[in-house]
Amino acid sequence: MRFSVYQVSRKGGREKNEDRMGYCYTRDSGLFALADGMGGHPEGEVASQLALQTMAALFQRDCKPTLPDPLKFLQESIIAGHHQLLRYASQKTLDDTPRTTLVACLLQGNAAYWAHCGDSRLYLVRGGKLIARTRDHSYSELQQTLNQVVPMNDRYNRNVLFTCLGSPGKPVVDTVGPLLMQPGDRVMLCSDGLWGTVTDAVITEQLANHPISDSVPELVEQALRNGGPKCDNVSVLAVEFESAEDSESNVGVSTQALGDEVFASTIQASVIGTDAPDELDDAEIERSIREINEAIRRSSQHKKS
Numbered sequence: 001m002r003f004s005v006y007q008v009s010r011k012g013g014r015e016k017n018e019d020r021m022g023y024c025y026t027r028d029s030g031l032f033a034l035a036d037g038m039g040g041h042p043e044g045e046v047a048s049q050l051a052l053q054t055m056a057a058l059f060q061r062d063c064k065p066t067l068p069d070p071l072k073f074l075q076e077s078i079i080a081g082h083h084q085l086l087r088y089a090s091q092k093t094l095d096d097t098p099r100t101t102l103v104a105c106l107l108q109g110n111a112a113y114w115a116h117c118g119d120s121r122l123y124l125v126r127g128g129k130l131i132a133r134t135r136d137h138s139y140s141e142l143q144q145t146l147n148q149v150v151p152m153n154d155r156y157n158r159n160v161l162f163t164c165l166g167s168p169g170k171p172v173v174d175t176v177g178p179l180l181m182q183p184g185d186r187v188m189l190c191s192d193g194l195w196g197t198v199t200d201a202v203i204t205e206q207l208a209n210h211p212i213s214d215s216v217p218e219l220v221e222q223a224l225r226n227g228g229p230k231c232d233n234v235s236v237l238a239v240e241f242e243s244a245e246d247s248e249s250n251v252g253v254s255t256q257a258l259g260d261e262v263f264a265s266t267i268q269a270s271v272i273g274t275d276a277p278d279e280l281d282d283a284e285i286e287r288s289i290r291e292i293n294e295a296i297r298r299s300s301q302h303k304k305s
Contacts, residue, residue: 002243003240003242004213005212005240007237033102034190036118056267058076125188134174139160190234190235190236193235197231202219
């Protein structure tokens with residue numbers, strides 16, 4: 001498999017950046033994920049990091065070098081992240097649980113699968129057109145859908161979600177796939193800091209007409225300008241699918257040389273082998289969070305150089 005990937009995360013006008021993102025891959029499968037820690041609850045940055053860590057750990061454990069059921073993996077790994085947040089809050093005796101949204105995409109062979117919980121989005125652009133976009137788990141998006149059937153007068157704030165990881169109830173996880181990919185298809189994951197101030201039309205135009213190494217930073221800068229001094233965190237991870245097989249191209253990431261048991265990641269998966277993520281102790285969780293931060297920092301510096 002060969003793909004190109006580019007990612008940018010900016011703090012905006014907030015005190016800290018609670019967005020986290022990263023990717024990991026084997027020879028025949030790639031996982032790309034982004035999480036947005038929720039304000040109004042404690043330790044949003046821990047929530048987003050822990051959710052990604054759990055997903056990466058399960059990917060490393062189960063992908064040898066493919067996943068037998070990608071949609072089941074996405075569903076179960078997101079729910080596993082949710083349980084990790086509940087356990088973390090209990091161990092730390094927090095009055096409230098850290099919460100996060102999450103969107104993830106799996107590329108395996110020539111097919112894409114994705115899942116999301118909350119309002120972090122996935123966009124798929126092909127040939128200049130928006131082929132697919134996730135629908136937010138927000139009351140405002142639900143209202144727009146219901147208005148097509150029964151008109152509703154009340155207006156909801158787009159920031160009010162009815163599900164997320166770390167919530168008291170079981171999260172709602174929507175999954176899609178398989179969708180056959182074509183060379184040149186571009187998948188973008190983003191936090192609401194981007195789509196909240198940049199329209200779908202602008203996002204599609206940028207992704208369709210410019211390399212992801214140009215379109216991603218431009219979209220982030222547009223969001224920061226449009227958002228003003230109080231702009232939310234803005235994070236974007238984009239992937240251009242090139243081929244399910246290796247090719248002569250020197251561009252992008254080639255996974256062809258990886259062995260069956262080889263795993264590469266920008267997300268620190270601290271669980272090796274058959275240990276389950278819910279067996280991590282506090283020290284391992286805190287160490288993983290530090291390592292995730294360092295991996296993201298190194299990745300960002302590499303992309304800027």
